[in-house]
Amino acid sequence: RKEVEQDPGPFNVPEGATVAFNCTYSNSASQSFFWYRQDCRKEPKLLMSVYSSGNEDGRFTAQLNRASQYISLLIRDSKLSDSATYLCAVNLGTGGFKTIFGAGTRLFVKA
Amino acid sequence: EPEVTQTPSHQVTQMGQEVILRCVPISNHLYFYWYRQILGQKVEFLVSFYNNEISEKSEIFDDQFSVERPDGSNFTLKIRSTKLEDSAMYFCASSEAETNYGYTFGSGTRLTVV
Secondary structure: OEEEEEEOEEEEEEEEOEEEEEEOOOOOOOOEEEEEOOOOOOOOEEEEOOOOOOOOEEOOEEEOOOOOOOOOEOOOOOHHHHOOOEEEEEEEOOOOEEEEEEEEEEEEEEO | OOEEEEEEOOOEEEEOEEEEEEEEOOOOOOOEEEEEEOOOOEEEEEEEEOEEEEEEEOOOOOOOOEEEEOOOOOOOEEOOOOHHHEEEEEEEEOOOOOOOOEEEEEOOEEEEEO
């Protein structure tokens, strides 16, 4: 099983739609979880951390399910500018400070 | 907003040559990382660095790779004898703490080995 696994997509949605991405991780001892956004040929940019209680930042909501070892990202009222690749990232919490990234889910938002 | 700065943005080198990729992390960050991304593939962990030593490294980070923090600001990745398969985007990142904070990435160095 891959350490961090995501559906590669692509997800093609119209403007204004709600879209959800899931990500699963294999190491039950993982401690910290994040969603990043990556535009084509650019660096990953931190979108939000994911907390056990769930957290929201504007149109974006992230959830963590430790029992099932998955995290999710919900985007409401999609904008054209949301088109990007969304990377799930998991910090293993080991002494080595290592964060593993999923391969990403591509989102295309169309007018 | 504080930035991680990487130079050069693009480097072309001949196979077998040594390259040094440079990074200036955010000034109050204590944890530093190098990742690479081969075109069309995932972002892969290479190495983490804290308190002037390597904390963890991946299988990719073999004897051909080394990192250094030569002064209080720069963080470098050296590849001693480049191979064609080293062609990738190399991202430097830094963070305030080891687990609960996300990373700030630099804009990357595109390395092309010919």
